[in-house]
Amino acid sequence: MSNGWLAERTQLVDLLDRAREEMCAVASLAVANEIVYRDSGWRVRDVIAHVAAWDEEARRSLEAFLRGELYQIPDFVSDDVYNHQTHERWANADVAAVWATWEAARTRLKEALGRFDATTAAGELVAPWGAPGTVHMVIREIAQHEREHAADVRAALARPSDAPGG
DSSP states (O other): OOHHHHHHHHHHHHHHHHHHHHHHHHHTTSOTTOEEETTTTEEHHHHHHHHHHHHHHHHHHHHHHHTTOOOOOTTOOOHHHHHHHHHHHHTTSOHHHHHHHHHHHHHHHHHHHHTOOHHHHTSOEEOTTSOEEOHHHHHHHHHHHHHHHHHHHHHHHHSOOOSTTO
């Protein structure tokens, strides 16, 4: 296996780990039902489930590519539609189950990434949202996605409460 790919894979894992550390840091300060997005009513727990769902889709894309197949989310229309469907599926799930799924999804994604070698990593796959790309692009997008949501959770924690007296 190429030392260049090993170093790059390590960097990609580090990106995922740093994004997760950011989310863990802010999520640990929040309560699961705290509203993050006022327009949709998404709570911290919904954001965590959302991130887990995208990790799982990215893993499916990577694993399909390793089998010589292409994967896109079935019947994918748009990010908004997929996100709404995922939210509906997880909205009433047990908080512990949401957190466990979030942790397991990232572990499985990193395991899939670990099965790539320099040759497969150089190939073009289809991201779960349908865009052509590479394993590098998918992992970078997933890490950035979590970092963006962590920043939104941080901002939600910083805003004044709408509750009386708060």
